[in-house]
Amino acid sequence: MNIFKVKINFEEKDHESVELPGAEGESVLDICLENGIELQHNCGGVCGCSTCHVYVNKGEDNIQEISDKEEDFIDRAVNPRINSRLGCQCVLIDGDIEITIPDQSDFMGH
Numbered sequence: 001m002n003i004f005k006v007k008i009n010f011e012e013k014d015h016e017s018v019e020l021p022g023a024e025g026e027s028v029l030d031i032c033l034e035n036g037i038e039l040q041h042n043c044g045g046v047c048g049c050s051t052c053h054v055y056v057n058k059g060e061d062n063i064q065e066i067s068d069k070e071e072d073f074i075d076r077a078v079n080p081r082i083n084s085r086l087g088c089q090c091v092l093i094d095g096d097i098e099i100t101i102p103d104q105s106d107f108m109g110h
């Protein structure tokens with residue numbers, strides 16, 4: 001099993017960037033939750049909402065390709081960008097990535 005570096009930046013000013021190990025086949029959502037990073041996931045991480053929305057800054061080729069279903073949910077996310085993805089669908093396949101987690105302070109629920 002290959003282990004890759006996942007750099008996580010935060011839009012929230014009181015959060016420092018972190019670098020975490022991620023195993024091949026693991027999602028960004030899982031990596032965050034395993035390391036105590038609160039990334040919203042109201043649907044439970046099954047590509048059924050947009051609350052685990054992240055921005056992929058580097059390494060887009062190192063995660064699974066975006067599906068039509070994921071694109072539909074990203075359209076519903078807060079402040080989507082061209083590099084938007086859902087954390088539950090960012091599954092590591094071959095190398096390091098860098099993401100930014102949007103400000104999570106306005107989310108209710110989970």
